[in-house]
Amino acid sequence: MIAYAPMFVLFAIAIVLAVVMFAGATFLGPKNKGEPEHNLPFECGSESSGGRHIRLSVKFYLTALLFVVFDIEAVFLYPWGVKFRSLGWLGLVEMLGFLLVLVVGLVYVWKKGALEWET
Numbered sequence: 001m002i003a004y005a006p007m008f009v010l011f012a013i014a015i016v017l018a019v020v021m022f023a024g025a026t027f028l029g030p031k032n033k034g035e036p037e038h039n040l041p042f043e044c045g046s047e048s049s050g051g052r053h054i055r056l057s058v059k060f061y062l063t064a065l066l067f068v069v070f071d072i073e074a075v076f077l078y079p080w081g082v083k084f085r086s087l088g089w090l091g092l093v094e095m096l097g098f099l100l101v102l103v104v105g106l107v108y109v110w111k112k113g114a115l116e117w118e119t
Contacts, residue, residue, distance in 0.1 A: 062114050073102055 080087070080095050109115060 059114065059117060062109075066109060066114070069105070070102070073099075 076098065077095075080091065084091065
């Protein structure tokens with residue numbers, strides 16, 4: 001149990017620091033809301049154009065999810081490339097299988113038209 005003491009100390013410091021920051025912002029921060037204009041939504045200092053309650057297209061979210069998937073692919077490719085020689089043929093075959101699954105997924109998404117913004 002003594003081996004985990006530094007980890008518990010780190011967690012305790014993080015929790016105390018978060019509570020102190022939250023309490024400081026809550027109790028020491030400004031209390032007045034200012035002018036009513038300050039509470040209105042704005043874009044880059046000017047009034048917003050367009051509706052605030054317009055629903056975004058599902059394709060926006062799908063593109064974001066695809067970005068996350070292929071970003072994670074890059075995260076896995078970098079350490080594999082660093083350890084390429086020590087992993088040998090088995091590492092190469094496993095990475096090719098991983099890439100094959102991603103390519104099949106990309107082809108499926110492409111055929112479904114999820115990458116097309118103009119419909």
